[in-house]
Amino acid sequence: MLSIAALAVFAGWHWLERHPEHNPLAPLDLRDPIGLATATKLIALRGDTPTCRAVLDRSEIAYSILPPQGEGPCARPDRTQLNTYPLRPNVPATTCPVAASLELWRTKSVVPAAREILGGELSHLEHIGVYNCRRMRGGNSNAWSQHSTGNAIDISAVVLKDGRRISLLQNWNTEGDEARFLRAIRDDACDVFAVVLSPEYNAAHADHFHLDQGGNWMGACR
Template sequence: MSDHQSARWRVTTLFSRRIGKFRADRRVVGALLLLGLLLAGRVWLAGHPQHNPWAPLNLRDPAGWATQSKLLKLRDDPVQCRAVLERSDVAFSTLDPAGEGACRREDRTRLSAFPLSPDTPAITCPAAVALHIWERDVLTPLAQETLDSGIAQIRHLGAYSCRRLYGRDEGPWSEHATANAIDIAGFELEDGRYISVLRDWQGNTPEAEFLRKAHQGACDGFSTVLGPDYNAAHADHLHLDMSPRWRGVCR
């Protein structure tokens, strides 16, 4: 056998011996790649807690992929919700429970420094968190972008009302019965203008654009958002609530 033939024989033999090991090699390489991706993902999530479903919610972080799911988890956990407000340095006060029966309000949380008018009503902590995020991440930049002004006050029609849906004598209770909702009627701007849901919702004006985008932006944090396009009962306000029964109702 020539040297050339001998070399070819050695290569062929080595290749034949490796054929049965290729599958195992691929598994090892695949496992190493997967491990590398997991480690890289863990490092990335540590630097971007707003996208990390396991990181504690902090309202000082920008909104991310995991923010809405974290908000929804707070709906039945006022203790954890208040811990989020404290962690996020959001000023609030806690009021004693009030009411009876279906209108019993165990969670009465009031944002201490929030531009609500004519007053700042006590609402549930999850609703307060969603309201804080909406004002900061949606309303404030949107008003500057579309109306060239900041927001001085957010006008509301109330939060607590011990009643069933649409004031009926029977049927499901409204989220207002436990102050887990708030109705927004309009916005007073820093330049003195007033944007009314009833007056300014229709048309192609900057005011209408602001209201529609404000409505849509609220859907990222609240469980239920209803506006004038939903029905006549909401012609003059945006209904925002944190109902544990629904998720992602945006009409």
């Protein structure tokens, strides 16, 4: 006869099998909800391009592998381009971990928040850059920006299918649903990106979200 402790372990494992988003041993699938184990799994993708691309394959995400570019601190050995991601003015190549997190953020945050808060359907996201071979805050001695390897993206606006454009520059400091929507998707981004910088961080980010997958933890959310 199984003991109460054994039954509890069995029940717990059975629950984890039905909720892979909370199971640290289950392979990451971007179609699953965001759960207790999601951040840990995303962290494990950093610096492991083959495993990351296996996640995209498992999640049935269409992507292209582009040739490496650059050298030194601006080398880009991992250039992964999402084939059908709704980005404008183009769909740039990022690192694979950024691509995976963008997909998770879009499907689990931006799309449902647009429906629930704004009553609309997502058309596309606008960005103002991914790759820029530069140091942080300029100068010659600061650490290299995550943009120097394409491990970051700056999102400036969300456009709905009915034509509404929710811009960080125009809507962040207003009252109403547009500002609430932007804050909601900023908060959700903190669950899938290592660093999220918004207009609350400083004046340099007044017109965009900076999203990157640098470092070895999830943390900076400002």
